Amino acid sequence: MGHKEALPREETIEFVMSCWDDEAGAFGAHPDHDAHLHSTLSAIQILLMQNALDRIDIHRVVKFILSLHQPSGVFAGDSFGETDTRFLYCAVSALSLLGQLHLLDGEAKERTVNYIVRCRNFDGGFGSVVGAESHAAQVFVCVAALAILDRLDAVDEETLGWWLCERQLPNGGLNGRPEKLEDVCYSFWVLSAMSILDKIPWIDVDKLIGFILSAQDLEGGGIADRPGDMADVFHTLFGVAGLSLLGYPGLQDLDPVYCMPADLIEKKGLRKPWKALERRT
Amino acid sequence: MHGVKRIRQSAQVLEAKRLREKAKLDDYLSLTQDVLSRKKSRDWSEEALQLTSRLLQVNPEFYTIWNYRRNIFLNGIFPRSSLEEINDLITKDLSSTMTALKAHPKVYWIWNHRRWCLENTPNGPGAPGEADADSWRKTNWDRELFVVEKLLDADPRNFHAWNYRRYVLASMPVPRSAKSELAYTCRKIEANISNFSAWHQRSKVLTSLGESSGSVPSQYLEEEFNLLRNAMYTDPSDQSVWIYHRWLMGAGDDKKFLENEIEAIQELLDEQPDSKWCMESIIHYKRLLLKKHPNEVNTKTLLLDCKNLLEQLEILDPARHQRYQDIGQSFAGWRV
Numbered sequence: 191m192g193h194k195e196a197l198p199r200e201e202t203i204e205f206v207m208s209c210w211d212d213e214a215g216a217f218g219a220h221p222d223h224d225a226h227l228h229s230t231l232s233a234i235q236i237l238l239m240q241n242a243l244d245r246i247d248i249h250r251v252v253k254f255i256l257s258l259h260q261p262s263g264v265f266a267g268d269s270f271g272e273t274d275t276r277f278l279y280c281a282v283s284a285l286s287l288l289g290q291l292h293l294l295d296g297e298a299k300e301r302t303v304n305y306i307v308r309c310r311n312f313d314g315g316f317g318s319v320v321g322a323e324s325h326a327a328q329v330f331v332c333v334a335a336l337a338i339l340d341r342l343d344a345v346d347e348e349t350l351g352w353w354l355c356e357r358q359l360p361n362g363g364l365n366g367r368p369e370k371l372e373d374v375c376y377s378f379w380v381l382s383a384m385s386i387l388d389k390i391p392w393i394d395v396d397k398l399i400g401f402i403l404s405a406q407d408l409e410g411g412g413i414a415d416r417p418g419d420m421a422d423v424f425h426t427l428f429g430v431a432g433l434s435l436l437g438y439p440g441l442q443d444l445d446p447v448y449c450m451p452a453d454l455i456e457k458k459g460l461r462k463p464w465k466a467l468e469r470r471t
Numbered sequence: 472m473h474g475v476k477r478i479r480q481s482a483q484v485l486e487a488k489r490l491r492e493k494a495k496l497d498d499y500l501s502l503t504q505d506v507l508s509r510k511k512s513r514d515w516s517e518e519a520l521q522l523t524s525r526l527l528q529v530n531p532e533f534y535t536i537w538n539y540r541r542n543i544f545l546n547g548i549f550p551r552s553s554l555e556e557i558n559d560l561i562t563k564d565l566s567s568t569m570t571a572l573k574a575h576p577k578v579y580w581i582w583n584h585r586r587w588c589l590e591n592t593p594n595g596p597g598a599p600g601e602a603d604a605d606s607w608r609k610t611n612w613d614r615e616l617f618v619v620e621k622l623l624d625a626d627p628r629n630f631h632a633w634n635y636r637r638y639v640l641a642s643m644p645v646p647r648s649a650k651s652e653l654a655y656t657c658r659k660i661e662a663n664i665s666n667f668s669a670w671h672q673r674s675k676v677l678t679s680l681g682e683s684s685g686s687v688p689s690q691y692l693e694e695e696f697n698l699l700r701n702a703m704y705t706d707p708s709d710q711s712v713w714i715y716h717r718w719l720m721g722a723g724d725d726k727k728f729l730e731n732e733i734e735a736i737q738e739l740l741d742e743q744p745d746s747k748w749c750m751e752s753i754i755h756y757k758r759l760l761l762k763k764h765p766n767e768v769n770t771k772t773l774l775l776d777c778k779n780l781l782e783q784l785e786i787l788d789p790a791r792h793q794r795y796q797d798i799g800q801s802f803a804g805w806r807v
Contacts, residue, residue, distance in 0.1 A: 222507045223535040270538060272583050312674040312718035321637045323630050323671040349717075355791050356710060368667040368710050370628070373473075392797075394790035407477055420472040 191430060192442055194239065194451075203242045206233050214269075215250030226268045227258060231280040234287050235450060243288070252290050255281050259298065263305030264319070274318045275309055278302065279331035282338050283448060286460055291338070303341045306332045314349030326357060326366040326379040333383045334447045337462040347387050354384050355392035362397030363416065373415045374405050374425045377432025382446035385435050388465040395436055395467065402429045437467035502526055503533075510539045515547025524567070531571050534580045541587060554593040558607045561588045565611065569618060576622055582631050586638065589615065605644060615639045616647075627659055628668050637675075652676045657698070664702050667711040674718060687719065695719055696732075703739060713748040723759030726767060732756060747788050750780045754798065761805070774802055 209217045214225035217233035230251060237243050258266045258281065265277040282302070285291045294302060308320045309332060315324025316332035329350070336342050357364040357380045363372025364380045377398060384390050404417045405425070412421030413429035434444040443452035447462050455461055480488075506526050509519045523540040526533060549557050568585045575581060592611045597603035616639055622632040640647055653676050659669035677687045677695070687695070696719070702712045716732075723729055733756050740749035757773045781799045785792045 218535065222511070224538050226534070268538075270541070270583065270587070272579065311671065313671075313714050318630070319634060321675050322634050323668050325630060352794070353714070355794055358790055368714075369665045389794075391793040392791055397790065409479070410477075414477065415473055418476060420475040420477045422472045425472075 192440075199240050199242075202236065203240055203245060206236050207245060209233060214254055215247065216254035217251075224268060225254060227255065227265060227277045227280040227284070228267060230254065231284045234284050235448075238287055239450065239454065246288075248288055248290070252285065252288065252293065255284055256293065259294075259302075261301070262320075263301035263303070275306065275316060275328050275331050275335070276318065278305065279335045282335045286338050287448070287458070289458070294339075299339060303336070303339055303344060306336060306341075307344050310344070310346070313353045314346040314351075315353050324353065324367060326354070326364075326376050326383070329354070329383045330379040333386050337386050337447045337464070338460075340462075342386070342463070345387065347389075351384070351387055351389040351392060354380050354387075355389065358393045358398065362394065362399075362401035364393075364398065371416070372401065374402055374413055374432070375415065375428040377402055378428035378435075378446075378449070381432050381435050382449065382464075385446040385466055386462070386464045388463075390435065390465065390467055399433065399436055399438060402432055405429065435466045437469045439470045441469070443469070499529060502529075506536060506539070510535075513546075515543045517548065519543055520548065527571075531575050531578050531581055537580050537584050541584070544591075554595045557591075557593050558595065561592050562611070564588050565614075572618075572622060573625075576626060576629055577631055579631070582635055585615075585635075589642075609644050612639065612643050616643070623659075627663060627666050630668065633668050633672060637672075649676050649680055660698070660702070664706050665709045665711055667714075670711045670715045674715065686721065692719070700735065703736075707739060707743050707746045707748060710748065713752055716752065717755060720756065720759070723756070723763045726760065726764045729756050729760055729764075733760075745787060747784060750784050750787070754780050754784075758798075758801075770805065774805055777802065 206217070208221045209219065209223065209229065211218045211223070211225035216225035216227075216230045218225050219229040223229070234243070234246070234251075237245060255265075258268070258277070260266060260273060262273075263278075264273045264275065265281040266273050267277045267280075282291070282294070285294055305320070306316065309316045309318075309322065309328070311317060311324045313324050315326075315329050317323050317325060318328050322328070333342070333345060333350075336344055356368075357366070357376060359365060359372045361372060363374070364376035365372050366376050366379065381390065381398075384392065401417075402413065405414045405419070406412070406429075407414065407421040410421060412423070413426045414421045415425050430441065431444050431446075431449060434441040435446060443466065444450070445452040445455040445461065446464050446466070448455050448460070452461075502522065502525060506519070506522050509516075509522070520540065520543050523536050523543065526536050527540070530536075544560065548560065552560070565585065565588050568581050568588070571578075571581050572585075589608075589611055592608045594604060595607050597606065616636070619632050619636045619639060622629060623636070626632070640652065653673065656669045656673040656676065659666050660673070663669075677691055680691065681688050699712060699716050699719070702709070703716075706712070720729070720732065733753055736749050736752055736756075740746055740753065743749065754777050757777050760768050761770060761773055778799065781795045784795045788795075
């Protein structure tokens with residue numbers, strides 16, 4: 191929204207650093223919480239946006255990430271071994287943002303891509319593990335990971351594009367899979383994948399914008415999962431991200447692959463193919 | 472916030488609420504501090520274990536505490552326990568996570584802990600080679616399928632439960648047959664045609680029957696198309712059926728197949744002239760005819776049919792009109 195100075199830089203950095211788990215060599219969700227891939231990616235994203243990546247012990251973090259790479263190609267979230275394509279994305283994105291993606295090369299890269307391919311379903315979508323049902327959030331992580339790894343050839347664009355555009359419900363909102371309720375956060379999960387596949391025009395843009403805006407709390411501020419519910423930071427992020435991809439006026443460009451400011455990703459030389467709608471004035 | 476309505480409350484009401492919650496919050500924060508400091512000092516005692524139970528009851532999403540609990544077992548309690556005692560503790564945790572799952576069926580960390588319990592069930596009680604060498608594990612695993620079926624009855628679309636079901640089926644000491652799983656998915660679909668999760672599971676079971684070829688063995692196809700035919704007529708507006716049908720049709724190599732299905736769907740469309748899915752499917756299958764069998768079909772007629780249906784779809788389903796236009800554009804290269 192063009193207000194990156196709104197949060198105090200030093201305090202933000204200090205909080206992130208206080209989540210460092212020195213035993214594991216990565217970040218937890220909160221001080222004294224165990225390290226996890228998910229919170230490690232978040233820490234990297236925040237520090238990158240605060241221009242403070244130099245505070246990270248990159249060597250140790252990379253070691254942590256690579257240690258979670260499984261023989262099957264997926265990544266575990268932590269040493270307890272839960273595997274999920276969400277963590278695969280966290281690993282690939284984190285390595286990429288740290289400029290260390292080259293460490294995932296040759297056989298290691300092949301088996302990572304192969305795992306994603308094995309998660310591809312009859313509807314063109316992707317699940318959390320091999321055999322799992324397609325879900326928009328998993329579609330995002332798989333498609334975005336493939337984009338980072340330059341392997342979008344593994345996507346059945348026509349079938350997946352169709353499955354994705356059918357997420358739009360009569361009220362304009364998007365759901366995460368067939369017969370489920372609409373939710374503002376799918377404005378990001380579904381839309382980002384569609385942006386990478388250049389299929390955003392396959393939905394009714396104005397109706398989706400209307401839906402997201404109607405989920406706002408016009409007194410207290412923020413955006414909720416659907417109209418009438420309580421706003422929270424999570425849905426505010428994904429609502430604004432969705433609006434940016436839809437060309438809503440006054441917003442900065444968002445890179446859907448990384449869910450980060452497009453100019454930042456561009457400057458780091460990490461931009462991959464994606465197409466958002468033209469920014470309206 | 473999922474499931475939390477926004478309500479405007481007066482400053483007084485809010486203050487009263489804050490005071491009521493303050494006591495709960497203070498309790499929670501001091502319990503958290505106690506547990507985390509014990510964790511830091513590597514306290515693997517029984518007392519610490521009890522405290523993690525309390526904390527996880529209040530907040531089952533506190534992943535670090537699940538980790539700590541497992542470490543207490545591994546580092547403190549298991550090393551000084553007999554195999555039978557370990558099995559008892561594991562069985563107790565399986566029972567308490569079942570209670571937790573009933574209240575929180577979508578929390579990843581609870582499902583994870585369940586898996587850990589199963590995987591850490593000791594061998595026994597008998598020695599290797601004896602009849603009951605594996606009884607503890609068999610008992611625990613057999614119970615799992617029952618557990619997951621209960622949760623899927625409560626919410627047939629819970630993907631955590633479906634994933635867990637697949638995990639149990641793959642890991643059970645005595646495996647179930649693919650046929651019995653097909654029957655299970657059939658029951659779920661009969662209960663609710665819109666159960667995309669059940670159709671999805673069906674697609675996986677059928678693919679596994681095709682083994683290395685990855686395609687569905689022909690002896691199962693007739694039954695599948697019968698099932699689909701019934702489902703289509705029962706609820707032509709359900710997308711699961713049509714998405715599954717498209718997958719089953721495959722790449723369109725069998726011309727007769729394509730033509731038969733197109734004809735059947737056309738009959739349904741005649742009865743339900745506003746059916747978007749009928750139109751969408753007919754277009755797709757006619758495209759396959761054009762693509763795969765261009766010399767054996769009347770291309771002019773097929774192209775006109777598709778153009779006609781696309782125009783109707785743009786009116787019937789305006790939200791997705793751009794897709795229908797793009798499909799129309801893809802015909803532009805055809806010379807008639």
